[in-house]
Amino acid sequence: MKKKMLSLLLTGVMAMGVLAGCGSATSGGSSKSSSKSDSKKSSGGEITVGFAQVGAESDWRTACTKSVKDTFTSKNGYKLIFDDAQQKQENQITAIRNFIQQDVDYIVLDPVTETGWDTVLQEAKDAGIPVIVVDRMVDVSDDSLYTMRIGSDFKAEGNKACDWLKQYADAQGVAQTDIKIVDIQGTIGASAQIGRTEGLNDAVKANGWKLVAQQTGEFTQAKGQEVMESILKQNSDFNVVYCENDNEAFGAIDALEAAGKKVGTDLKNGDVMVMSFDSTKAGLTDVKDGKITLDTECNPLYGPKLDEIIKNLEAGKKVEKSQFIDEAMFAHDDTVKSVSAAGESGDAKNYDVTVVTDDVISGRSY
Ligand code: GZL
Numbered sequence: 001m002k003k004k005m006l007s008l009l010l011t012g013v014m015a016m017g018v019l020a021g022c023g024s025a026t027s028g029g030s031s032k033s034s035s036k037s038d039s040k041k042s043s044g045g046e047i048t049v050g051f052a053q054v055g056a057e058s059d060w061r062t063a064c065t066k067s068v069k070d071t072f073t074s075k076n077g078y079k080l081i082f083d084d085a086q087q088k089q090e091n092q093i094t095a096i097r098n099f100i101q102q103d104v105d106y107i108v109l110d111p112v113t114e115t116g117w118d119t120v121l122q123e124a125k126d127a128g129i130p131v132i133v134v135d136r137m138v139d140v141s142d143d144s145l146y147t148m149r150i151g152s153d154f155k156a157e158g159n160k161a162c163d164w165l166k167q168y169a170d171a172q173g174v175a176q177t178d179i180k181i182v183d184i185q186g187t188i189g190a191s192a193q194i195g196r197t198e199g200l201n202d203a204v205k206a207n208g209w210k211l212v213a214q215q216t217g218e219f220t221q222a223k224g225q226e227v228m229e230s231i232l233k234q235n236s237d238f239n240v241v242y243c244e245n246d247n248e249a250f251g252a253i254d255a256l257e258a259a260g261k262k263v264g265t266d267l268k269n270g271d272v273m274v275m276s277f278d279s280t281k282a283g284l285t286d287v288k289d290g291k292i293t294l295d296t297e298c299n300p301l302y303g304p305k306l307d308e309i310i311k312n313l314e315a316g317k318k319v320e321k322s323q324f325i326d327e328a329m330f331a332h333d334d335t336v337k338s339v340s341a342a343g344e345s346g347d348a349k350n351y352d353v354t355v356v357t358d359d360v361i362s363g364r365s366y
């Protein structure tokens with residue numbers, strides 16, 4: 001009973017906590033959509049949502065898709081039109097145009113990369129269809145092209161992970177200048193890649209770390225393994241691998257072990273230490289086993305928050321233009337108990353580090 005209660009409690013804790021970010025509040029949507037949904041309400045119709053998803057490249061992405069599909073059901077008053085763009089922007093743009101053709105009530109976009117959205121978002125605006133940006137971010141000339149964005153603070157994620165590494169090296173008695181780090185980046189141009197890479201580049205400069213290699217693993221396991229293999233051929237003099245998501249870490253670990261490297265947490269005595277982002281169940285299992293030493297959480301459970309945002313817009317309530325989700329950190333041991341990091345969402349905050357146990361993993365919902 002106790003274990004069950006604990007895992008229920010943990011699941012509740014893991015669910016989306018939301019920090020309303022800065023940015024002006026908007027009533028969201030355009031007049032047409034509210035009048036349209038009024039007519040829908042009168043006919044008791046469902047709210048039609050077109051979701052332009054990035055792809056199915058990672059465990060994180062699968063969990064994000066599941067959260068949205070589990071929430072946008074007809075029981076919940078929705079008709080969901082879902083599109084998987086296989087990580088290609090042109091497919092997302094086509095999907096948005098199809099949603100406009102179908103005259104959906106809302107478009108939800110998880111943009112594969114930040115730029116290149118102005119034209120198609122203008123088309124959605126001209127059609128009077130509100131666009132909600134989720135997870136990653138768009139970089140547009142006019143932020144009235146989207147109603148609001150809810151997502152991670154990726155800059156903070158990068159800063160959190162690097163503050164942890166700085167403290168971990170100090171605690172292990174490893175000089176900062178002895179940190180030789182490989183960065184397996186996410187999809188170039190994706191907000192998650194931009195923030196996580198920026199955090200690392202700033203820390204390399206600030207702490208005197210040596211950046212041995214930096215290459216995209218496209219957030220996939222296959223590419224992560226391939227990139228790790230090619231870097232090992234060129235320069236195997238490194239002791240930390242900074243993977244910008246769990247699936248890249250799984251691939252990198254396979255490549256490192258195949259090359260005879262010892263993947264572990266003992267930086268001082270020659271282990272190659274792998275750090276990662278997402279904190280999926282598979283990632284946290286590697287953390288418990290000491291294959292990944294630190295996993296910085298990126299929360300994919302957007303369904304319930306998007307539901308609340310759309311219901312608020314439907315009711316004509318004010319919605320914060322920018323909302324950030326609450327994200328934790330998970331480590332193999334308690335060498336570093338907390339970190340301090342700033343990000344897009346403002347000044348430096350403290351984040352506790354959770355040591356991964358079986359209970360922690362069983363309490364996770366993805
Ligand atoms: C982050 C998300 C990233 C994940 C990867 O919010 O966009 O994309 O970190 C996923 O796992 O592929």
Ligand code: ZN
Pocket residue numbers: 265290332333
């Ligand atoms: Zn251990």
